[in-house]
Amino acid sequence: MPQQDNLSGSNSTGVDPSVFFLTGIPGLEALHLWISIPFCSVFTVALLGNCILLYVIKTETSLHKPMFYFLTMLAVIDLVLSTTTVPKILSIFWFNSREISFNACLVQMFFLHSFSIMESALLLAMAFDRYVAICNPLRYASILTNSMIAKIGLVALARAVVLVIPLPFLLRRLPYCGSHVISHCYCEHMAVVNLACANTRFNNIYGIIVALFIVGLDLMFIVLSYVKILRAVLSLASKEEQLKAFGTCGSHLCAILVFYIPIVLSSTIHRFGHHVAPHIHILLANFYLLFPPMMNPVVYGVKTKQIRVRVLLLFRGKSI
Template sequence: MPQQDNLSDSNSTGSDPSVFFLTGIPGLESLHLWISIPFSSVFTVALLGNCTLLYVIKTEPSLHKPMFYFLTMLAVIDLVLSTATVPKILSIFWFNSREISLNGCLVQMFFLHSFSIMQTALLLAMAFDRYVAICDPLRYATILTNSVIAKIGLAALARAVLLVLPLPFVLRRLPYCRSHIISHCYCEHMAVVNLACADTRFNNIYGIIVAFFIVGLDLMFISLSYVKILRAVLSLASKEEKLKAFSTCVAHLWAILVAYTPVVLSSIIYRFGHPVPPHVHILLANFYLLFPPMMNPIVYGVKTKQIRDRVLLLLTGTKDAGLGSNK
């Protein structure tokens, strides 16, 4: 079989050290064609949803506000995360195209991890946006100016690049004299590190520090923002005011839940779920990449009246009740 020939060639002593082979989902190779159906469907919805979101925000003047600028950045991140990984995954499922060069692998890994870090930064920025809107609404326009939003976006980009950039250079210098088979659908950092036949303590420690630094600090500040938001909401006089104020946070809370839940579950399973089959780990890792880009535009489209009205206007020529309020 071509699959077996490719994999055996990658293990031979004369194999090209700059070429690696992705396995897809180990143990489920016979089901790759069927698995590709939900993968391609989710990918298509993610592309259409995020592109529609970007178009709506760009063309609708009433959406040129801080919250929607942050949402634009999140949509771009979702598109990059999807397009950096899913096309190669589908080529494995459809054409058994498992080969990937070392340079291509490192580039994919860089985009995957750097934009994942940017995603958490944007979720933190959106939590800050909701905090200012609810806790200090009179100063909202003066605090979140266009220049401040641009600086936040650049800071998120710089932090991600600076934290991830050392990894490809370190991995590029490591010898890979063992198997060149990456037991994954894409070039995840630790999946590549495990193939090196050298001391990889730096990669292991650095990866743990970055993950703890990013997830730990960002989640801590997001939680702090929502503690203050909750206090402000509970101090409002009427029930209607409380519901209206908190409803503006629902879409963002869902985005946080969708982004962080697979990460936490994957971490727990990786450390404590040793009897769990490898394909469960990999399916969960793919879920983390595919599900948020698909769900974010849907949730924001459903929960945000301005976006919902504009999409309905594009699709049917009608709208709910104007483009003036945020539900």
């Protein structure tokens, strides 16, 4: 096959390769067509779910509140994450289209990592929203104004860009004089770094610091918010008030678990699971990329009454 010739010929030398080749899921190439079925299904649910969520929030004025503004940002981030990677993954599975230009690879990597960092920041912002709503309800409207929400969104974007923008430049200065075959479905930072034939210690250290800084710092503040929320809820007199307060946090807690558990699991196996088969690494990496965009609209649709009612009315063809 011509594609195989390209792959075998990709071991040519060169400092700045014009093209890389993605393997898909190494070791499971024969099953790519079957694997594409759940990938395509999850992608479709993620697109439909997040688009419906955005439409419902936009058209229903009662949902024009801080929590739903944050949810809108989260839906946009999930759409970008999905559309940045999944179409290329499916083209590998369906058409064996493994080739990706070096510049396109760096662009995909930038969007992938920056929007993942933004999603972590949004989950932290939503934890702050729940903290204010439960611990300072009388000041909720004065603290979480539209301008404050816009500032939080801009800070999340700026932080992501500042932390990720060095990665493409660091990768550009490395020589790639060996294989140009990336053992992955998409251009992930460490997968590209591993192809360089030079000292990559700085790239490795920078990547680890960014990951620990984001996951560690954001998770620490999220846990701190929920410790304060728990104290406030337990101080409420009646069981009914406690359950109602906990109910307002249910969707957000599910979103946190859906986002952070796969990331922590994948990172742990990637760093320490040296005896784990490569296809397990890749499948886990795809899981944490695909699962949150699919689950977030489902979780919020099921657990948030206002959204659930509006979606049901929408599907019944009634005016909302």
